[in-house]
Amino acid sequence: MHSALNGDPDPLLRLNLITDGLVPSIPVKPDPEAEQVSKEEENNALFVTTSCEETLFPWQRAASAPTRMGEAETALKATPSSDFYPFDAEAAFSDSLIPVCASWPNAAPAPAAQSALPNVPTLILSGEQDMRTPTSGAKAVAALIPDAQLLTVPYTGHSVLGSDFSGCAQAAVEAFFAGAAVQPCKPTKDIFSPTPITPTKLAYVQPVPGLGGNPGRTVTAVLDTLVDLERQVIGATLQAERELPSGSSFGGLHGGYAQLSSSAVRLHDFTFVPGVQLSGTLPAAGGKLHAITVQITGASASHGVVVIGSGQRAVGVLEGRRFDLSTSKAHLSRADPSAFSTLAGLISMRPHFPLPLAGRALTRADGRRLP
Secondary structure, eight states: OHHHHTTOOHHHHHHHHHHTTOSSBOOOOHHHHHHHHHHHHHHHHHHHHHHHHHSOOSSOTTSOHHHHHHHHHHHHHTSOGGGGTTSOHHHHHHTSSHHHHTTOOOOSOOOOOOOOOOOOOOEEEEETTOSSSOHHHHHHHHHHSTTOEEEEETTOOSSHHHHOSSSHHHHHHHHHHTTOOOOOOOOOOOTTOOOSSOOSSGGGSOOOTTOOHHHHHHHHHHHHHHHHHHHHHHHHHHHHTSOOOTTOEEEOTTSOEEEEOSSEEEEEEEESSTTOEEEEEEEEETTEESOEEEEEESSSSOOEEEEEOSSSEEEEEETTEEEEEEOTTOOOSSSOGGGOBOOTTOSBSSOBTTBOHHHHHOBOTTSOBOO
16 A cells, blocks of 8 residues: 555555456366356355345345335444544445345344353454454454353464464364363564565665675565565465465566476566566475575666575675675565565475465574564
8 A cells, every 4th residue: 555655556456466366377277166166156155145144234124125225324324434444434335245235035033132152162263463353253252152262363364274374273273172271372473574665666775785786786676576476475375275286477566477386486587676677497395495596687687696595695796796695684675674584495385385385484684483
């Protein structure tokens, strides 16, 4: 959003394409694809049926569709505008289930009023960043079940077990079914620290310490580009809920593409910072990269070769200048630069859901691995 407000809509447009399932490009065989479509249709029908039948809407259950819409609009006007911030009432209304369910026949009796539920062992998992079913709802459910245990997982959204990189939720489930006490999640760091404003020019990028001028900015742009690809791979793995198949490809934010296989990542003019293009075939072994060698071209970049190896070091030649420097103090384009440092094995080739190898390869600037 900040990038769009500052004249660069590309990050927001890419996010929109991701939510529509248009990127990344993931090969799918015909039969599984048809099966997936069928499952999605079944899930949509189940969702509409349960939601329209059981949700308490602001209308008389036996009223006609036009009457329901009128009653819903009256309730909408009576709701404080602050309840919809940062959106407005019109956006909330159009994105709600009211237009979908106004014509639902509601043949069954209204749902019974909530009351205390049986006292059975219960574990409730809630992601602290879940905006779809927030922790407030989990607390309300826990209050209805005597002795229910509620575990909130930091830096995690919807589908807690499928998106928790810390392992806390999985450990809680194992402890619960073993009859042991469920432990609160330990303090951890958000490995998805946001990029506040994506660089639109190489001139806005800070040179990596030890190499000044345009070559130093180019090295930082290379690190930025690889970290952005890493985040896209992790996000796609979470969305697919499985290991990404060979042939999956990711478009660069500002041009080119990267293609994954079981043995390599191939970069074709892959661009994150405009005017800085990365190309090369990066061999992989054991599910991750062990060395990164990229050819740098582009209208703004210092042309040459950058090699990122072990020990948080980058070596290479740019504009005829040889360099051998540490990447641990590079100021990358994100809210918390110390959360990441690029090293060999940064990009996971064959991440295993729900904990991609990529997540285990990230380290902090002080050399300690992230949880």
